[in-house]
Amino acid sequence: RKEVEQDPGPFNVPEGATVAFNCTYSNSASQSFFWYRQDCRKEPKLLMSVYSSGNEDGRFTAQLNRASQYISLLIRDSKLSDSATYLCVVNTGSARQLTFGSGTQLTVLP
Amino acid sequence: GAGVSQSPSNKVTEKGKDVELRCDPISGHTALYWYRQRLGQGLEFLIYFQGNSAPDKSGLPSDRFSAERTGESVSTLTIQRTQQEDSAVYLCASSLDSSYNEQFFGPGTRLTVL
DSSP states (O other), rough: OEEEOOOOOOEEEEETTTTEEEESSSSTTOOEEEEEEEEETTTTEHHHHOOOTTTETEEEEEEETTTTTTTEEOOSSOOOOOOOOEEEEEEETTTTTTEOOOEEEEEEEE | OOOEEEEEEEEEEOTTTTEEEEEETTTOEEEEEEEEEEOOOOOEEEEEEESOOOOOTTTSSTTTTEEEOOOTTTTEEEEEEOOOGOEEEEEEEEEESSSOOOOEEEEOEEEEOO
16 A cells, blocks of 8 residues: 555646545654645645644645545635646655655646 | 755766766755656655754665765765666755655756666
């Protein structure tokens, strides 16, 4: 089993749609969780950290379920500029490294 | 302030040659990471430096790969006797102190081995 698994995608949604991505992680000792965004042929950039109580940043909402070892990202009112690959990232129990999921590709269509 | 910088941005080399990739982390960041990303694939962890501690080399794919970092500054990733399967984007990231903190990525070095 992979340490971090994401929805395979791709997701193609119309502008204005709500879309949700899921991610599961295998190490119950994981402490830190993030969503990164990677545009085509660009480096990953932090979208948001994921906190235990869940957190929201504008149109983006992240949720963490420790019991199920599950993280989600919800994007409301999708914009064309949201088109990218979304990476679920987990600290896998060691302070040394993060493990990146393979990413979910999102295309928002006009 | 300045972000993470990497050089060169692109490198084309012949099979069997050695290459050296450079990363300048954000000033004050003690943690530095190298990743590899093959076309259409996810990020693959290579090596991690934290301050003056021994680096975590657990991700290096073979003994042809090595990396150095002097103190909390520049790091170089060296690939000896390059193979075609080494072709990828090599990404460097730094963070304030550990993987509990956000990692900031450089733009990467696109390596092509002919």
